[in-house]
Amino acid sequence: MRALLAGCIAVAAMGATCGGYAAAQAAPSPTPAPDIVALAPVPQGRLTDAARPVAYRIDLTVDPAQPRFSGRVEIDVQLKQAARFVDLHGRGLAMRHVEARVRGQAVPGTWTQVDDSGVARLTFPRPLPAGPITLAFDYDAAFGEGPSGLFRAKVGDDWDVWSQLQSIDARAVFPSFDEPGFKLPFTVTLRTPPGLMAVSNAPVARRAAERGLDAHRFAPTAPLPTYLVAVMIGPFAKLEGAVAPTPERAVPLPLRIISPRPNGDRLAFALDGSKAIVGHLESYFGEAFPFSKLDQITSPVQSGAMENAGAALYNDALIVMANDAAVPQKRNFGMVVAHELAHQWFGDLVTPAWWDDIWLNESFANWLGYRIGNAWRPDLNIGTGAAVEGFAAMQTDALLAGRAIRQPIERSVQIDAAFDMITYGKGGHVVAMIAAYMGDEKFRSGVRRYMAAHRHGNATSTDFFRAMAEAAQDARILPAMRSFTDQQGVPLVTFQPAGSGQYAVTQSRYARLGTVPPLTQWGVPLCARQGAVRSCTLLDTPQGQIVLKGGAGPLMPNSGGTGYYRFELPQAEWDALIAAADTLPGGEAVAVADSLRASFEAGRASPAQLAALARKLALNPDSYASAVALAGLEGINAAGFFDAPALASYRRFVHGLYAPRLAASGFDLKAGVYAQEAPEISQQRVQLVWTLATIARDAAVRTALKGAADAYLGGNTRALDNAYLDLALKMWSADAGPDGTKKLFERALSSQDPVFRPSALDAVGASGNADTARWVLSDARDPRLRPTERNAMINAVIRTEQTRELGWEWMKGNLPELLDGAGGIFFTTRLPRMVSGFCSVARADEIAGFLRPRLAGKPSELDLERTIERVRSCGMLKDARAAEASQAVAALP
Numbered sequence: 001m002r003a004l005l006a007g008c009i010a011v012a013a014m015g016a017t018c019g020g021y022a023a024a025q026a027a028p029s030p031t032p033a034p035d036i037v038a039l040a041p042v043p044q045g046r047l048t049d050a051a052r053p054v055a056y057r058i059d060l061t062v063d064p065a066q067p068r069f070s071g072r073v074e075i076d077v078q079l080k081q082a083a084r085f086v087d088l089h090g091r092g093l094a095m096r097h098v099e100a101r102v103r104g105q106a107v108p109g110t111w112t113q114v115d116d117s118g119v120a121r122l123t124f125p126r127p128l129p130a131g132p133i134t135l136a137f138d139y140d141a142a143f144g145e146g147p148s149g150l151f152r153a154k155v156g157d158d159w160d161v162w163s164q165l166q167s168i169d170a171r172a173v174f175p176s177f178d179e180p181g182f183k184l185p186f187t188v189t190l191r192t193p194p195g196l197m198a199v200s201n202a203p204v205a206r207r208a209a210e211r212g213l214d215a216h217r218f219a220p221t222a223p224l225p226t227y228l229v230a231v232m233i234g235p236f237a238k239l240e241g242a243v244a245p246t247p248e249r250a251v252p253l254p255l256r257i258i259s260p261r262p263n264g265d266r267l268a269f270a271l272d273g274s275k276a277i278v279g280h281l282e283s284y285f286g287e288a289f290p291f292s293k294l295d296q297i298t299s300p301v302q303s304g305a306m307e308n309a310g311a312a313l314y315n316d317a318l319i320v321m322a323n324d325a326a327v328p329q330k331r332n333f334g335m336v337v338a339h340e341l342a343h344q345w346f347g348d349l350v351t352p353a354w355w356d357d358i359w360l361n362e363s364f365a366n367w368l369g370y371r372i373g374n375a376w377r378p379d380l381n382i383g384t385g386a387a388v389e390g391f392a393a394m395q396t397d398a399l400l401a402g403r404a405i406r407q408p409i410e411r412s413v414q415i416d417a418a419f420d421m422i423t424y425g426k427g428g429h430v431v432a433m434i435a436a437y438m439g440d441e442k443f444r445s446g447v448r449r450y451m452a453a454h455r456h457g458n459a460t461s462t463d464f465f466r467a468m469a470e471a472a473q474d475a476r477i478l479p480a481m482r483s484f485t486d487q488q489g490v491p492l493v494t495f496q497p498a499g500s501g502q503y504a505v506t507q508s509r510y511a512r513l514g515t516v517p518p519l520t521q522w523g524v525p526l527c528a529r530q531g532a533v534r535s536c537t538l539l540d541t542p543q544g545q546i547v548l549k550g551g552a553g554p555l556m557p558n559s560g561g562t563g564y565y566r567f568e569l570p571q572a573e574w575d576a577l578i579a580a581a582d583t584l585p586g587g588e589a590v591a592v593a594d595s596l597r598a599s600f601e602a603g604r605a606s607p608a609q610l611a612a613l614a615r616k617l618a619l620n621p622d623s624y625a626s627a628v629a630l631a632g633l634e635g636i637n638a639a640g641f642f643d644a645p646a647l648a649s650y651r652r653f654v655h656g657l658y659a660p661r662l663a664a665s666g667f668d669l670k671a672g673v674y675a676q677e678a679p680e681i682s683q684q685r686v687q688l689v690w691t692l693a694t695i696a697r698d699a700a701v702r703t704a705l706k707g708a709a710d711a712y713l714g715g716n717t718r719a720l721d722n723a724y725l726d727l728a729l730k731m732w733s734a735d736a737g738p739d740g741t742k743k744l745f746e747r748a749l750s751s752q753d754p755v756f757r758p759s760a761l762d763a764v765g766a767s768g769n770a771d772t773a774r775w776v777l778s779d780a781r782d783p784r785l786r787p788t789e790r791n792a793m794i795n796a797v798i799r800t801e802q803t804r805e806l807g808w809e810w811m812k813g814n815l816p817e818l819l820d821g822a823g824g825i826f827f828t829t830r831l832p833r834m835v836s837g838f839c840s841v842a843r844a845d846e847i848a849g850f851l852r853p854r855l856a857g858k859p860s861e862l863d864l865e866r867t868i869e870r871v872r873s874c875g876m877l878k879d880a881r882a883a884e885a886s887q888a889v890a891a892l893p
Helices: 006-010 268-285 327-345 355-376 384-397 421-438 440-453 461-472 477-485 571-579 586-601 607-617 623-627 631-638 644-665 679-694 699-713 722-749 756-765 770-779 787-799 801-818 831-835 841-855 861-890
Strands: 051-061 068-079 083-089 094-102 105-108 110-113 119-128 131-142 149-155 158-164 186-192 197-199 204-210 213-218 232-234 237-243 253-259 294-299 311-315 350-352 457-459 491-497 502-509 524-530 533-539 543-547 566-568
Touching: 051 083, 068 083, 094 110, 094 119, 105 119, 158 294, 158 311, 237 268, 253 268, 268 294, 268 327, 268 355, 268 440, 294 327, 311 327, 327 355, 327 679, 327 722, 350 355, 355 384, 355 421, 355 461, 384 421, 384 586, 384 623, 421 440, 421 461, 421 477, 421 524, 440 461, 461 477, 491 524, 502 524, 524 543, 533 543, 566 586, 571 586, 571 607, 586 607, 586 623, 586 631, 607 631, 607 644, 607 861, 623 679, 631 644, 631 861, 644 679, 644 861, 679 699, 679 722, 699 722, 722 756, 722 770, 756 770, 756 787, 770 787, 770 801, 787 801, 787 831, 801 831, 831 841, 831 861, 841 861
Parallel strands: 051 186, 253 294, 294 311, 350 457, 491 566
Antiparallel strands: 051 068, 068 131, 083 119, 094 105, 094 131, 110 119, 149 158, 158 232, 186 213, 197 232, 204 213, 237 253, 491 502, 502 543, 524 533
16 A cells, blocks of 8 residues: 555655545444343454454445445354354445354354454354354445545545545455465455446456346455455446566456546546556566556545555546646656555465564565666656655654554554555665665565465465575674564664775664764665765664775765665765765755755754855755755754744745746746756756745745736636646735635535546645635535545645644544544544644654543554644754754755
8 A cells, every 4th residue: 555655755845735535433333232242352453363254255335326235255163162252344234134154054143343443353143163164144334435444435426435444444345354374366256336337456257237236256366365355346437458478478458447427638647657657567576467457546525545355446536637737746657556466466366464564564565666667757856755754754753653664563453554654655765775785686586486486365464574584695684684573763874984985884773962872783784975886784783884996076975875774974974075065966966965954954964054055055956856855954943943033044945946946947837838958957047936936935936827817717628737837826825815715615516527626626725825714623524525535625725834723723622523433544644743743842742642632542643643742842953053043044045
């Protein structure tokens, strides 16, 4: 699965925004009878081994226009020993009938949901014998409103249905043994109103009219875990094609792009791009696509994307686009599609045995998503986005409140918290680091060895590590990898010159000012560069040495930017490296920006150094590098460090850096003006416009954006290129007042466009106008507004500086609305970060006092502790360094 992290991080520096995320939360189950619970302890995580499923037959009747669906399900099960009860999973299912079929006889059973997570207990009047039995169920259940379980949404005049079953939401769709270690074949039948399309993991084997419904009978699947089962139903648009044979696959692979009907004219880009990406992945893995067909399906409600075997699901905006789409949208397509399709092998063909190894799925797919995306379209520079995401993860990993990449999962409530920046950003960066250290051929050999050993089965991190160590023929790789996956924290490598071409290096755990982390030691694959001379060593002791004989120019302590560590240098070495920052490759430039910012936040680097780096990185030709030029200064500006004179000076400084470059490049907001331009050049222009409009507050640029938005909303859609749509609508909304933003809200709800609609709703929420914010929080309700969209608008109010305080007060009085579970699989888990923009020790205490008792025992517990620490740590840094920062910035020429 790929949450909407990549796009948010990759374009955050140019001002793009991300909507709210959602996590399913079941309604409390009825209190089970004491005698049912007393039979045995209720499993809080893994089920026992008393019953093992063997095969599923799922028959669902689904009318998307109705609020509920019904199911008839059979599960073949092997009982280890005679038993009066069987524990499995089911959540919110209205069970009409359940029975066990044993040796031709039906034994009626009683279904009881025994906890809120969806553990269910079947009890029988007499013990069932050991051996094979079949459990049969008849039931119905409600569709979800947000992306979890079987959910639906109205798109225009149509109702469409999709499934999102990861992590533990298959149990809300059908009775199941809802664990990744149970990997079995599924035979699926979907009964729908006539004329609707039905999609599942396997091809349709037969379709026939039965009792007024269309019965879509699918071929049996390859062995799958429950979370990868797919069900999609609606009057969809589709574009069909095939992936041509490759050296790894002798026959064409059927391929379809499937989307709600209003998107039907914008599916060709995805069809062509998916064909190419499949080919690149087959070449990497050295084997054919593992399933008999590939459907790529979209939903406006889906948060991110999901790798259902043979039937991947995406948010509309990730797939639906024309050839002239904005660069960030194309980058997201390449990375996320490559990520999800990499999962078809690494995750679907070979699946983690339990949720504590889900990091391996996601971290590897994250790394390969950037790599394959870059191979698909090198001109989009997708690969450097991996460094941006990896270093962004360090901001989370540097906190004392946190977790290791590989996290023991003992309770179901812990599972969804594992889908975070540590798994995606840190995990992907660690994979990149190991791959760079081992070398591409050895690393790929290890991957192929691992895949071959566990094909159509389950595996663990230990299996993967063993394959890597065997391929590397270096026993030190195994403990080095474990030191990063099994420990929290960011290594800090401090360099000191030790003679000609030699540097003494010391490792420690990075800590922000005012925090004292525990002692931690890693096996750091350390690669440094000086000019053309590159040297690598495995730093698995507290101190070591690296030699760069014959190198010329400044020391680059993280060659290629692939190392998951921060570095510290003496001032002379810092100054030399900063002076060369405009010439560094993108990944290295991002690494320098991260380490210098981290040095300031630890109490070492000066504001003057941050400004010097900004001057240089602003000139770097890599769009990701130039996008992080102001990362250090803007971080402390957004946190309110600058007094009035410093703020005015900072805006002048930014204007002086960027306005001449925009003037030289030209500035025309009309659609298609720069369509033939290289993506890196047009993306840099977008970043220049964003920086001047939002940070420097350039009046002419802001006026131009508002004028273009006004013309666009007036009906001239050619007046504004999609690359500037988010920003222009925000500029327009900031001055529109409540009446204008209400009209924009209505315009958004009248549109099904997957780019315009979310951008317009976000602009309303992020207007910065207090009256508009009050209206959003209290009155922006409409049957056409989806729960996920309302959550995103509330999030926008709270994360916007001018309305943050108002939004926090509203949250304190309306928290149950945000916890009702209608938003999908990540919203509740990540809810606390809505208030992470505060910067105050006192505010951290207030957040802790209000939210800790209310989120205790929920998936958001860890994110809350991170948020509290962020807000407190920022406040401590502000108290210690704000005066110094203001004085230095006020003196900038």
